Amino acid sequence: MTKPIQPTQTTAYYVQAILSFAVSVSSVVIALVYLPASGWIRAFLALGTLYVITSTITLSKVVRDRQELSGVSTRVDQARLDKLLAEHDPFRVDSA
Template identity: 70%
Template sequence: MTKKIQPQQTAAFYVQAIASFGISVSAMTLAVAYLPAQPWVRAFLALGLLYVVTSTVVLCKVVRDRQEISEVTNRVDQARLDKLLTEHDPFKPAA
């Protein structure tokens, strides 16, 4: 039975992803706050930014959950196949 190696993230990649997210949200927040426009325009853009951030987080969760479900299903199928192969005796006479 072959064991699948799970891909691992490095700590540097994790920190880079968090820093990138934080910097981009901060930059957009500052840009909207100092935009030379009427307050309702800035509020609309801030609401749009909030919607983009929350929908991105939800999308990431959905993709991760779907991938985990797929991996569990694949492991169950592999376990069933392994069990069938170990129980199969090609030299056993048919009953």
């Protein structure tokens, strides 16, 4: 029996994701600092940005957890099938 290959991410993928997040957040923060508006408007937009960031992190964790859960159930189903196939004897004759 061969084990299924687990997908892996490279270090470059993690670095790209972190840099992308850092660049996007810093560009929004810089835009808020230089926005020609009153402090209340900037604070409102900053709070909205913070909400978007936290909800995005929550969404990514939920998607990851769901994917891991489906992977676990798939492995359990595969183990059950392997056990049934190992116990099955196609040449056995049932006496009635």
